[in-house]
Amino acid sequence: MRQLPCPFCGARELREFVFHKTLPAAASATADASADEFARTYLRVADPQLSVEHWQHVHGCRAWLLVRRNPSTGAVLAVQMLSGTAP
Amino acid sequence: MQTQSSRCSIDRQAHGRVLEFAAFSWPQPGDAMVGWPSVAGAVRRDALNRAILLHFAPGRVLAPDPSAATEALLDAAAAQGVGSGIDVTGKWEHYIIAGPDAARLLACAIEPGAVLENRECAAVTLFDCPAVIARTHAGFELWLQSSYSADFLATAERFRAALQRT
């Protein structure tokens, strides 16, 4: 269904949200920080069943969201507020 | 701009200072403060039923024309490390959309029933213009980002006129 359940606003139409990026597969934990940064920035592992993404509810509450979707069906699997720790 | 008709009106409301209070996180402990509209989309109203705190985005509260009591509440929240208050006077313009066609006018842009389901206010985009809407007894009140207001009113007027014809 082409709605995203915004944790703050409730279900809203997809057109209110803007996709930003896909998360790469877990970046390798090498000592080389720039190599990690490179993988994070450039590399993706395609999984036809699961895409983990950053979206923003730009045309609503502007919350940044962590969205899990199935890119083969468009099904939204989970949405949560984006949060993390300082770099 | 003010437009009047028997079915639907859009009237600009005068107002003074407007603050936004942004919490450092949401949901978070400050929600427990007395008088805080902690639930998503909650609105706290004064004795005259005017909205004084609108929780329109995660941890972000709009405080139009803050009274001394409201300012004290926000200051206390800031002092407790809940978040920061920001004076945004001039960012938002206030409108009342009223009349039997008020909901139908909004339905040209969003489905107001669904958007305001289980909440008193919501951040929306109306005719490409960012706004916060809330229900009032007569229809809806609208806080509109001011740089968009001229275009918003022009587009709303087109739809309003079309509703009038039908």
Place this chain on the structure above:
Amino acid sequence: MSTPPLRRGTRIGTQWLSFRFDGRSYPAQAGDTAASALLANGVRLMGRSVKYRRRRGLLGAGPEEPNALFNVGEQPQLIPNVQATLLLLREGMSLASQNRWPSLRVDLASLLQAGGGLFSAGFYYKTFIWPSWRTYESLIRRLAGLGAAPLDCALPHVAIEHLACDVLVTGAGPAGLAAARAAARAGARVVICESEPVCGGELEFEGGHIDGQTAAAWLVRTLAELESLGARILTSTTVITDNGGEFIAHAEPGGLPGHNTMYRIRPRAMVLAAGALERPIVFCNNDRPGVMLLGAAERYLTRYGTQVGRELVLFANHDRVYASAQRLAAGGMAVRAIVDTRGADALMTGSAAHVLRDSLVAAGVECLAAHAVISANGGSGVRAVRVAPLHGGPPRKIRCDTILVSGGWSPALHGGFHGGAARAYAPPLDSFVAATSTETRRHAGSANGCLELGAALADGHAAGARAAADAKATGHAGVAPQGNGDPSPRLQAFARSPAAPAAERRQFIDLQNDVTVADLRVALAEGFSDIEHVKRYTTLGIGTEQGRSSAVLGAAVLAELKGESLAAVGVSRSRPPYQPVTLRSIAGFHVGDAVMVSRRTPLNDWHVAHGGMLEPMGLWMRPRYYSANGANPFDAAIAEARQVRTAGGIVDGSTLGKLEVAGPDAAAFLDFIYLSKASTMRVGRSKYMVNLREDGMVLDDGLVLRLADDRFLATTGSGHGTHMLSHFEHYRALHWSGRGVTVTDVTEAWAVIVAAGPRCRDALLQVLDTAWQAPIGRLGHMDFADGSHAGQALRVLRASFSGELAFELHCRPAGAVALWEALLAAGLAAYGLEAVDILRVEKGYLTGSELNGQTTPFDLGMAALVKQGNDCLGRALLDRPAFHEATRPRLVGLRACDGRSRFLAGAQLTTAAAPDRPQGFVTSSVYSPTLDQWLGLALLARNQAEGTQLMARDPLRGSDVAVHVVAPVHFDPASERMKG
């Protein structure tokens, strides 16, 4: 014009009106469609086919019509390709046939059909190769196309409505109404979309009884009940696509763009009951005017009292043809023969159809079993039909002027199936039904293969009740309506009549695109055997009627030619929209000035009233120059820039993005976002800072002000404000959630007036509240002070992007115009963005075109900032080797070697040694009134040293100018003026 006898029908009134078709005037009755009125006036020739330009008449009575498409109205406001079957006539309406020259009757391009088999599938791929396609293309383009190209469009406002409901029902025929009634009774909020202007579907002419009443009485009662239960019935409204559970429906009353509404309906559950589409049967010359669908003839008779012909031959493969024949005969038409492809034993003794046949035979109708129509005779209209027994025997001729065909019904699946859900072959229909109904989407009635009234009602009721339950309605749906109407069709698959190979060239499957059985054979011979390949190769089913009349039929013929089952062949995937929809309707309110919202500053009205020539910058509108200062932007900007340098000016800087970053961790957050550190700044100071994209490229630049220990104001480029807001918010959420930092957009909370020039300090002192006298005198370069003016907050920042002494005044929007006008009164003059560019380039400041997403901080002369070692966002990827090569660019200044030639931004810079290998390019150039020459900034390979002579090559604009490389700062390199 003599008035013909009045017709009576369910959709027409007694009032006469007149309309024009191809220049001739005709009478019609109110409620007539173009098709019904033309037919009633004896007009049969209504169009020409695309490829062969064969003469065509009506095939259908609704959206399935492939032939009768008209240009409606007159240029410049003409609407092309309007289906005559949907077009409700209005007084004085002007229609014209399409795609013919010089006239519909005599079309020179119809000579093409003499080529017959030459133009078979794949024709264009096999010829026009020499000398080139372009040689022939212009002629072919003119021959192709259907309706006229409009010269203008003045379609009015399109209404929009967003609707949420529990149950959406498409189609208000018996099944749809039963579904809607059941759902509404159960307490569901119901919306019904019906493509026709009135509800009823097949009930309109099938007759029959429901719950002991006539179908007509039940219809009236049911509609009244639905209304009383709050159901919303949208007529003339077609669901055109499924947008992921939000259904887009388009209302086009009268079949003509003009009073359209776009609905966006989000139901919790859905019942698809859009009915079924009658299929033609293919025979030789089955495209002649006078060959029509059987159901269409019934529609014309019942709705409009229009007789489709005088002498009819009916051709079908099912029982229903007999009931139809009887109704058509009762309507005054002579049924000459019924040609049934099924054997004599197909009609069950004692069945209703059998009884009907006997009575028809008794009335003199020839009923042929196991026969088929082999071909139609007559060029511009049917004059006779040749029929033959299917199991051997000679053909014979039957005189008639109309052949009504019916090869069965295909459930209308398109609307609900854009998601590519599977279809399943249904043998009783020889067609396809939905393979699966999901929890939220159910098919019902003939759309679900239930062709009998009783079954359709029961099916609809059950679907409606279940949909209501899915939508969490808890009421009781009541009992299903009981009905009986026409019996089961008992059809036997039959898609086309036998034909000799040569005759297959005139067996038409897709009438609009002239796809014949012979074309399918060619496609198969060439290896295109999958239905999707056949569709693409032959253009089968891609016409404006969305394949309604040809998609399943074509698949059935293909199955026969391949020797496979229809189930194995399948049908090609249909594409939205279900019904073609005008661009105007899709665009909604986003047309003209509203195509994209405009943002305006608090000074916008002042600019407009004082000759400010506004130009878009992103969504913002900003004054480029003021018309009083020059007739064109070039002259005006020179005058304005000169005024700033000699006296002083003010410019509206309100469009700058402004983000207030607050909280105990604000400084640390900005240290992460920006290349240089914010945390080292003291309160009351500002700093020019840049930030980087994740990949290390410079993203944006601006001033950052430290308002308090825990509070900063970051300014961004005007076009970037919302993007930068998202960027800040993203990293706040990603790395700083729960910590002490917030980001708030205050762009609109502060109007910004920049005052620059030698006299600007005096003007400020004269204008501002006296409390500002001391602070303004005290403010050093990049310092700011907060206070108030005229009772409103005011911030004064001493910063300059012009090279002059300059102050940015940040005031509340409500006071902006007064402050602006006071500054003007104090002797400063307004200047626009064009002058800003001149002033910036003279001083070597970035103008925006250097921040093109391709430049690193090294390229822009900020290596020292990188070296400070702030580990900011984007820093890690700056170490990639390519960014340190000698061919990477750096920012330089340029001047013409002769000191006067003009060179323009976009020119490429080359050396004498390699005149075709660019070493860089001019990013911006201006004519400097101060230095009286052209100045430029450029991004140039690092190995080209200062002083080097290069060519600024601009072949596009016909100029090559010798330039030499200088430092980027052209004017006042020691910055004495702005620090003074």
Place this chain on the structure above:
Amino acid sequence: MSALPASARHYSAWSLLRARFAGSGYWRPLWAGRKLKPAYDVVIVGAGGHGLASAFHLARDQGMRRIAVLEKRLVGYGNVGRNTTIVRSNYLLPENHYFYEDSLRRWETLSHDLNYNVMYSPRGVVDLALTDDSMLALARRGNAMRLAGIDAELLDLAALERFAPELEARRKRRFPIVGALLQRRGGTVRHDAVAWGYARAASALGVDIIEDCEVTGVRTAGNAATGVESTRGYVQADRVVFATAGHTGMIGAMLGTPLPIETHLLQAMVSEPIKPLINSVYVYVSPGHGETYICQSDRGGLVMGGHLDGFPSYTREGVWHRLEDVVQGALELFPRIGGVKILRQWAGTNDMTMDGSPIMDRLRYDNVFVNAGWCYGGFKAIPASGAAFAKFVASGTAPDLIRAYRLSRFASGHLLDEPGQGPFPVRL
């Protein structure tokens, strides 16, 4: 020069005339009817434009004989048959404009080379500028092209009015038109014909084109692949080529190699046919809307497209609001087409790379090659890609024309980011 041996029917007006009297039996299958053999010199995965063109050039120019093209579904069923048919070489960066110019030159003669009319129509590609800044960016690009010997003209308003009266360039608009960059040799090519023409020519040269044959895995030994697993069984291969636009990310996953690729949807749409109205290809970008491009097919339909749907997807179901964006953009350019109806909308899956330029390189193994990452611009590249990639696969050394498209460029920073968009395929 025609590539076809005598086993195929030569196409001409004469052959059509003969067929007219010989009946449909005269024609031969273009490529169908081959059986999958157990082993090949080269197995190409994907019978789209790039796979088929590579096969054709391997057979014709590189002297390779045992070549198979394995296709999951049908020849030309992917993006080669779903794009908006535009060909051009108006790129900014030298690595790109030389490559695409090679392609455009090949388009000019492709119908002759394949003896198949691909309907190359050099009707001009017009990139419109809506701001002075975008006009300067076009000037930068056009000058770079001209210095490289590629045709380009910068049109001011007067010139634009002369070239394209249908545009009404001076009409009042929300974003007024400032000027344009014109490439006259740019234009359109009939998309299906490209797939079918290459398939026919390759087949005639002995290439086995096997449809309904999905590759499910790669068998390897050490640093080399030995063959591919398919739904029709194992096939031994000396070299394996992946040309699976829209699914390259999954190929990477299959080989355990993350790639700088995300898969996104791009929609296109066509109107009902009308008489000629739009005579060139128009491309423009407006704030908020992103890109819109529009042209009119020879059948008369207005063909339109825009930017990506905006999020990763394999569904091929476009979202309606992107269609609205495109239509709004098209109407802004041509207000007169408001009464024309959209007939069909569809979508294709696009391998979006992190700099917007393609990848032509080895993938993990010495003898596994990937031709991918064409974003939404792969159609125009087909002839050059096929010729250069065939040379690469046959010789093991990437020709100069495509060396910049190596996979390592992301790590080294030698990015080919024409619009300066960075590693964000959908950022507007």
